[in-house]
Amino acid sequence: MKKKILISAIEVSGDMHAANLVKEIKKINPQIEFSGIGSEALQNQGVKIYRDLSHKSTVGFLEPLKHLFSFLSAAKLLKNLLRTEKPDAFFCIDGQGFHMLIAQEAKKLGIPVIYYIVPQEWLWGTEEGGKKVAALCDLMITIFPEARDFYQKLGTKAVYNGHPLIDIVKPTINKENFYA
Secondary structure (H helix, E strand, O other): OOOEEEEEEOOHHHHHHHHHHHHHHHHHOOOOEEEEEOOHHHHHOOOEEEEOOHHHOOOOOOHHHHHHHHHHHHHHHHHHHHHHHOOOEEEEEOOHHHHHHHHHHHHHOOOOEEEEOOOOHHHHOOHHHHHHHHHHOOEEEEOOHHHHHHHHHOOOOEEEOOOOHHHHOOOOOOHHHHHO
């Protein structure tokens, strides 16, 4: 029986990192079916995209309000997909405010939640906020060792994977020329 993973990346950077994650998973098991919310990079990895929110990314307090309906609609879609598709796991990438709502639903349905590029409660949040995140996640894949340590202390399974940009960004000049 084929495994199904529902994946959600709501920002351009998350889409890029999620696509690299899918690519690596497919090397291990090319039979896994991926679907969810994402953009061009995930689609190029063969993920069935139900909605693209990447062009709705915003910063600030008021600016996101103009996209509220789009995000609420996408959240409703993902929750429905969790119920109807019954994936073997839900992968969420970054986007804490949005993904915590969906992770709650997945947890209620007994679907494992895997969080990649985890909420930064470890950096500028609180231990209490970290406990709420940890309670919803079956596995947290961190890009900073401090995040792994923080979430492990709170009792969740967290692994440090390294920062994905290290594999993507390659220097074009040496250190001496850069400093000059």
